[in-house]
Amino acid sequence: MILDKNEAICLILGLTQDKIVSSITKLNKLLARLNLHMIPVDIKFSLNKFGSYDADLTNIKENEFFEIESYTYKGKPCRKVIMKPEGKELFKSATKKLEKIFSEKDFNSLKDEINGLDKLDAKSISNNEHKKLLVDVDDRTHLEQKLNVINVEMYDLYSDIDKIEKDTLSGIKLRALIEYGYFLAKFLKNVRFKTMFDSDEYDFDANMMHYYFIYALGEAIPFLEEQIKIRDRDDKKINKFYQFIINSAKQEYPFSLENKDLNKLIQKCC
Amino acid sequence: MLLDKKNIYAFDECSILHQCVIKAPEGFAVYFRGDTLCARYYERLLTLLSQLNSNNIPKYKFVPSNFQKNIIKVTNQLIKDSGVDLSMLPNTAISVISDQIEDFRDKIIPSYEDINKCDDIDAVKKIFESGNIGFEIDDDVPGDDDCKIIAGYDKISCEGKKYLISDDKHFKKNWKIINEKYKIGIVPESRCHELCKSS
Numbered sequence: 448m449i450l451d452k453n454e455a456i457c458l459i460l461g462l463t464q465d466k467i468v469s470s471i472t473k474l475n476k477l478l479a480r481l482n483l484h485m486i487p488v489d490i491k492f493s494l495n496k497f498g499s500y501d502a503d504l505t506n507i508k509e510n511e512f513f514e515i516e517s518y519t520y521k522g523k524p525c526r527k528v529i530m531k532p533e534g535k536e537l538f539k540s541a542t543k544k545l546e547k548i549f550s551e552k553d554f555n556s557l558k559d560e561i562n563g564l565d566k567l568d569a570k571s572i573s574n575n576e577h578k579k580l581l582v583d584v585d586d587r588t589h590l591e592q593k594l595n596v597i598n599v600e601m602y603d604l605y606s607d608i609d610k611i612e613k614d615t616l617s618g619i620k621l622r623a624l625i626e627y628g629y630f631l632a633k634f635l636k637n638v639r640f641k642t643m644f645d646s647d648e649y650d651f652d653a654n655m656m657h658y659y660f661i662y663a664l665g666e667a668i669p670f671l672e673e674q675i676k677i678r679d680r681d682d683k684k685i686n687k688f689y690q691f692i693i694n695s696a697k698q699e700y701p702f703s704l705e706n707k708d709l710n711k712l713i714q715k716c717c
Numbered sequence: 718m719l720l721d722k723k724n725i726y727a728f729d730e731c732s733i734l735h736q737c738v739i740k741a742p743e744g745f746a747v748y749f750r751g752d753t754l755c756a757r758y759y760e761r762l763l764t765l766l767s768q769l770n771s772n773n774i775p776k777y778k779f780v781p782s783n784f785q786k787n788i789i790k791v792t793n794q795l796i797k798d799s800g801v802d803l804s805m806l807p808n809t810a811i812s813v814i815s816d817q818i819e820d821f822r823d824k825i826i827p828s829y830e831d832i833n834k835c836d837d838i839d840a841v842k843k844i845f846e847s848g849n850i851g852f853e854i855d856d857d858v859p860g861d862d863d864c865k866i867i868a869g870y871d872k873i874s875c876e877g878k879k880y881l882i883s884d885d886k887h888f889k890k891n892w893k894i895i896n897e898k899y900k901i902g903i904v905p906e907s908r909c910h911e912l913c914k915s916s
Contacts, residue, residue, distance in 0.1 A: 608808070616785050616815065619792075623812030693809065704813065709744030 448548060448690045449487040453512050454541040457530065458486075460513060461538030462561040466530040472497075474528055475504050476572040477561055482659040483579060484557050485666070485687050486545065487695030492655035494582060498573040499655045512537050548687035580658040584649055591644045594661060598632045600668045605629035607675055617680045624689045625671060628664055631692065633716035634702045635661060656700050663691055719912050720768055723877030727777035727832055727870060730784065732882050732906055734791040736762050737821040745810040754795045754814070758884075758906035765882070768913040778829035779866050788818050835868035844898050845891065859887040871899050878902060882909050 450458065459477045460466050468474045479499030481488050492499040509515045512534035515526050530538070545554065564572050577583050581590040604625045611625075612618040639657055643650065667688045674680050696703035701712060720726075735756035741749040756762070769776055792815040796803050803811070841864040859867075863885065870879060879901045881888065888895065892903035904912060 614786075614789060616788060616819070619789070619808070619812050619815055622808040626808045689812075693813075704742050704744040704809070707743050707746055710747045 448544055448686075449489050449695060450481075450541055450544065451489045453510065454537055454544070455481060455486075455488040455490060456528070457512055457534045457537040458541040458545075459561060460528065460530040460534060461542075462558050463565045464562060466534075468528045468565065470525050470527065470569065471504060471507060472569040473565070473572065474507075475499070475501060476569050476576070477564060478504070479576065479655070480560065480564060480572070481557075482655070482691075483576075483662060484553070484560075485548070485663055485691035486557075487691050489697070491697075491699065492659075494650055494653040494655055494658070496649065496651075497570070498576045498580075498582065548683060548690055550683055553687070580655075580662055582650065582658055584647055587644060590661070591640075593665060594632070594636050594640060597661065597664045597668065598636050600672075601625070601629040601632040601664065604668070604671055604675065611675060612678075615678075617682050617685060620682075620685050620689050621671070621674055621680070624667070624685065624692060625675075627693050628667065628671075630713050630716055631660055631702050632664055634712065637716050638701075638712070654700060656696055660692065660696075660702075663688065667692065719914060720772055720774060721877050722772070722774055723875070724774075725777060725873065725875050725877070725879045726765075726769060726774065726912070727779065727879070727881050728829070729866065729881065729883040729885055729888070730778060730782055730787045731791055731794075732762065732884060732909075733778060733825065733829065734787060734818055734822060735759060735884075735906060736766065736825065737791075737818055739795060739814055739817050742810050742813045745807060745813075748801055748806055748810060750800060754799045756791075756795065756906070757798055758909070761908075761910040762882075762906055764910040765912055775830045776828070777832050778826065779834050779869060780831045781834065782826075783862060784822060788815055788822065791818055832873055833869050834862070834865035835872055836865060838864035838868050841868045841871075844894065859891060863887045867895060867899060867901065870901055880904050880912065882906065 455478055456474065458481070459474065460468060468477065476498070478488065478490060478501070479492050482492070482499070490501050490504075492501050494500070507515065507528070511531065513531055514529050516529055517524060517526050519525065542554070549557070564575070567575075577586075581587075581593065608622055608625050611622050613622070635657060670681075670684060670688070674685060693704065696705075698705040700706075703709065706712065736759065737755070738759070739754040741752055741754060746752075766776070792811065793803055795818075796806060796811065796814065838861060845859055845864070866881075870881065873879070879899075881895075881901050882904045883889070884906045888903045889905055895901050895903055
């Protein structure tokens with residue numbers, strides 16, 4: 448389950464009050480926010496000084512689903528994105544896809560957050576994201592601590608993996624999620640961030656998936672600890688973490704199912 | 718042609734799932750011999766299906782489905798048949814394969830018409846028990862779900878012949894009694910393409 452760029456844009460537009468986002472920068476920030484709700488989107492975000500950023504969105508062109516309207520705000524040229532009727536259909540198809548991973552509560556929480564953030568300016572949205580993802584140099588100690596804790600907790604979960612049955616689809620998914628999460632956490636700690644914690648340099652141009660995955664694993668762990676103990680599981684929520692952690696990374700991300708050398712990378716992490 | 722619109726061609730769910738071609742996960746390619754995994758008699762199943770489709774002959778499945786059990790069964794079977802030791806394969810690879818089977822099922826299953834399984838299986842059970850087929854091994858005894866399939870299929874009226882395409886060992890071992898008592902021809906996947914051949 449992954450939303451393509453048009454679906455993701457229409458999802459954001461559909462969740463705002465007037466079906467309009469007032470600038471491309473803000474749209475960029477709101478789209479990035481989908482990752483913090485564990486919604487896999489086919490958009491490659493990297494880190495600039497304002498947080499998650501997709502360079503391709505700067506050149507976004509009007510299409511059958513939305514139009515771009517130029518205007519001037521405080522003397523500066525701006526472009527707003529407005530949903531077209533066809534976009535409403537795409538919004539419906541995107542929300543239909545979300546039904547596989549989202550409860551009604553999840554959907555309402557996303558809607559409330561997008562609506563709330565839409566009222567802020569792009570800089571405030573970035574600040575909020577920075578705090579959640581610990582991308583600032585000042586937060587590096589917190590990030591390191593978080594990564595250490597995640598590694599320890601994923602190790603504990605992985606040690607208990609054989610307690611999960613193999614004869615249900617939910618058990619198979621849960622085992623996969625714990626196993627994959629365990630090695631992903633190792634990759635982040637022992638490969639990707641191995642030397643970064645000694646540096647004071649801002650992590651410019653980093654693939655944001657690194658940070659999204661740390662956030663996602665942190666959110667998933669308490670839930671996985673609970674699910675491992677029971678048989679009557681929350682399949683939708685398992686699927687939400689599963690789709691994001693296992694299926695959202697594409698070929699350009701090293702720890703991806705599409706990377707032919709994934710197995711070698713796993714050996715390297717251990 | 719043996720295929721006839723008067724006949725009914727029903728498939729057990731595993732045989733429907735055997736029509737799927739699985740892409741071996743690239744990240745775990747090292748564990749697999751090829752890029753894809755498919756059932757042993759995939760080509761033969763496909764031959765039958767394409768003939769049924771081109772002759773506008775409906776295909777049937779049995780409901781309600783034990784889809785979870787069947788997806789897991791087919792996942793494990795495809796992995797074993799591809800020569801991979803299931804116990805050596807990462808859980809993630811197993812899960813990605815079962816995801817593909819589940820997606821395939823969601824896509825393909827609406828193209829099959831329904832035959833309702835029947836919960837009243839006492840008579841079917843009795844016939845199996847009194848059939849002098851000597852169930853010495855418990856494992857050979859058709860399970861309740863198998864009996865529900867036979868009982869449900871028996872209730873369907875048919876001008877021609879009823880076929881059940883299945884590789885389930887219970888059906889295959891008891892094909893004679895099922896044919897005699899219920900006029901249902903059990904067709905293993907290995908021979909299903911023969912249904913298309915000229916008589």
